[in-house]
Amino acid sequence: MPTSLWPDFKSMTPPRGMREMLYEMAGDIDVQTGGKIKFYVDTVGISDVARSRSMGVQSVRYNGYLRVPSTGYSHLLFRVTTPAPGPWPATTETPEGDTLPQSSNEGDLREVIRQVLQRERTQEVVLLLLGTASASNSSSPPPSSGN
Numbered sequence: 170m171p172t173s174l175w176p177d178f179k180s181m182t183p184p185r186g187m188r189e190m191l192y193e194m195a196g197d198i199d200v201q202t203g204g205k206i207k208f209y210v211d212t213v214g215i216s217d218v219a220r221s222r223s224m225g226v227q228s229v230r231y232n233g234y235l236r237v238p239s240t241g242y243s244h245l246l247f248r249v250t251t252p253a254p255g256p257w258p259a260t261t262e263t264p265e266g267d268t269l270p271q272s273s274n275e276g277d278l279r280e281v282i283r284q285v286l287q288r289e290r291t292q293e294v295v296l297l298l299l300g301t302a303s304a305s306n307s308s309s310p311p312p313s314s315g316n
Contacts, residue, residue, distance in 0.1 A: 186256065187229070187231050187249060187251055187256045187259065188210050188212060188231060190256070190275060190278060191210050191231055191233055191249065191282070192208065192210060194278070194279055194282045194283075195208045195233060195246075195282060195286060196208045198235065198295070202295070202299060202302075204238075205237065205238075205239070205298075205299055205302035205303070206235050206236065206237055206295065206298050206299065206302065207235075207236045207238060208233065208234070208235060208236070208246075209233075209234045209235075209236050209243065210231050210232065210233055210234070211231075211232040211234065212229060212230070212231055212232075213229070213230045213232065214226035214228075214229055214230075214253070215227065215228040215229065215230055215250070216228075225253075226253050227252065227253055228250050228251065228252060228253055229250070229251050229252075229253055230248055230249070230250045231248065231249045231250075231251070232245060232247075232248045233245075233246045233247045233248065233249070234246060235294065235295065235298055237298050237301055237302045238302075239302050240301055240302065242298070242301065244294055244298065245264045246263070246264075246285065246291065246294070247261055247262065247263050247264075247282070247285045248261070248262055248263075248264075249261045249272075249278070250262075257272065257273050257274060258271050258272060258273050259271065259272040259273075259277075259278055260272075261278075261281045261282070261285065263285060263290075265290060267285075267288075269281045269284060269285065
């Protein structure tokens with residue numbers, strides 16, 4: 170029987186990637202909110218079609234969302250863009266247009282994500298989402314006007 174030409178992947182440990190780092194840094198929102206809000210990362214490859222179609226994917230974008238499972242609503246919280254072969258340097262932006270300092274290592278990224286999570290806008294969004302989650306979990310009908 171022929172042996173595989175592939176390396177023995179079972180004996181290798183995959184490197185810790187950006188996705189895992191982001192989940193570690195922001196993924197405890199479900200604990201903070203009693204499971205009403207969850208953190209989710211969507212990964213997208215990006216190519217610069219204007220430069221050359223043959224270059225393929227040059228960057229990877231990690232979109233960090235807050236999700237309300239009870240309603241199915243997702244809110245884009247931030248996005249981190251990295252070069253395709255590795256996580257550094259990483260650029261972080263918010264949907265409101267905030268561009269944060271570039272990260273050249275995990276410590277830098279942790280500080281940038283801390284800034285995003287601690288900003289006033291993020292707190293407003295989390296409180297709004299908590300209200301939405303609580304309203305959707307309420308099983309009692311709204312009070313009657315009596316008419």
